[in-house]
Amino acid sequence: MKRIILFLLVAAFGFSGCEKDDICDASIPTTPRLVIDFYDFTNPAVPKNLTNLKAMGTGADLPLVFNDLLEETDETRYLTNDTRLRLPLKINEDSVQYTLTLNSGNDVLTSTDVIDINYTRLSEYVSRACGYKTLFKLNPDTNNSEAPFIINGNPANNSGNWIRNVEIIKSNLETENETHIKIFF
Structure with missing residues (x-):
């Protein structure tokens, strides 16, 4: 009887050190990306498809990947x-x-705009498994170097070579389930 009690105590002590796996569930939202919807400048209510848009972050080695099933080349x-x-x-x-x-890849129709996005950051605790996520708030709309969007280096402009207008829909970036800005072209 003493052996059974001793065995149960040792087993209970052994299991007390166990804890559940800390795995961050993929369905838990983490740091959101800026969601941009594109619209026709001449008919602002109509969404407009991009044509071979390439997005390259300054300092990045490669452009953003939109189709990860294809080879890097x-x-x-x-x-x-x-x-x-x-x-x-x-x-x-x-x-x-x-x-x-x-129109990347078409030398005749290629048009490029450089867009600076300015914001503030806030860290928010998600869970022990997921850690923290960063939330963003676009800067207030001003005509200086801290404006939320600067196109081609000019804070006073709201348009560029192919971008005709930028409209902020939601300045707080908390999820990717909503549009944050609209770009008209």
Whole structure:
């Protein structure tokens, strides 16, 4: 009887050190990307498909991947023809710069705009398994170097070579389930 009690105590002590696996469930939202919807400038209510858009972050080795099933050497891996774009923001800086090239690969029709995105960051605890996520808030709309969007280096402009207008829909970036800005072209 003493052996059984001793065995149960040892087993209970052994199991007391166990804890559940800390695995961050993929369904838990983490750091959101900036969601941009594209619209026709002449008919602002109509979403407009991009044509071979390439997005390259300043300092990045490769453009953003839009089709990860393709090989790295396949140029179409880095092109999108969608009406929506999700751009990752830097979690350790308050700004990021992207070169957005429309009609990439077509030397006659290629048009490029450089867009600076300025924001503030807030860390939010998710769970022990997932750690923290970063939430973003676009800077207030001003005409200086801290404006939420600067196109081609000019804070006073709201348009560029192919971008005709930028409209902020939601300045707090908490999820990817909603549009944050609209770009008209």
